[in-house]
Amino acid sequence: MQNLENLLKAINFVGSVRDLAVESKTYQWDVTPPLTFYLDIEFADVILKRHDDNVIIAKTEIEAGFGWQIVTDQDDAGVYIVGKRKPLIGTIGRAKFMITLPHTAHLTLKLEQCRLTLDDLTTTLNFTPQPKSDTQ
Numbered sequence: 671m672q673n674l675e676n677l678l679k680a681i682n683f684v685g686s687v688r689d690l691a692v693e694s695k696t697y698q699w700d701v702t703p704p705l706t707f708y709l710d711i712e713f714a715d716v717i718l719k720r721h722d723d724n725v726i727i728a729k730t731e732i733e734a735g736f737g738w739q740i741v742t743d744q745d746d747a748g749v750y751i752v753g754k755r756k757p758l759i760g761t762i763g764r765a766k767f768m769i770t771l772p773h774t775a776h777l778t779l780k781l782e783q784c785r786l787t788l789d790d791l792t793t794t795l796n797f798t799p800q801p802k803s804d805t806q
Contacts, residue, residue: 691763697728697742697747703774706748712782713755714765719789720773727770733763738747748775 701724706782709716726749743750753765771777777793779786 671709689757691734691736693730693748695732695740697730697732697751699726699744700724701726701744701749701772701775705772705774706776706778707769707771708748708750708778708780708805709742709767709782710750710752710780711767711768712753713750714753714781715780715785715787717766717768717787717789718777718780719768719770720775721770722724722773724772724774726763726772726775729768731766732763733765735763738765 675753707726727740728751730740730753732740737756738753740751740753742752751767752761753767755763773792
């Protein structure tokens with residue numbers, strides 16, 4: 671019984687730490703069309719919004735940021751964000767990415783277990799079929 675109580679305390683502690691450990695960060699890139707915005711992310715809520723400015727703004731909220739690795743880059747072709755959870759320790763947190771990008775930007779997304787919200791978007795979307803796995 672003592673082991674069960676200790677386990678419950680540990681679970682509650684991890685939940686409390688996770689709630690307190692939300693890292694917020696804002697990234698901003700000045701861009702010149704034509705350009706591509708590439709996002710490769712997992713286990714995140716992604717909100718995309720378009721605007722008329724030649725700037726890309728990415729606001730992030732990362733739960734348990736120590737369990738994530740976020741890499742960004744910019745070159746003449748565009749802006750790139752890759753966010754991956756670290757094995758084991760990263761599994762306790764999700765992320766939220768709020769991206770505002772120019773109407774002129776080409777958008778490429780590689781999403782794994784994400785929730786996607788498209789706001790103020792005019793476009794054509796094509797989704798490739800996802801192979802059926804044994805866990806679905």
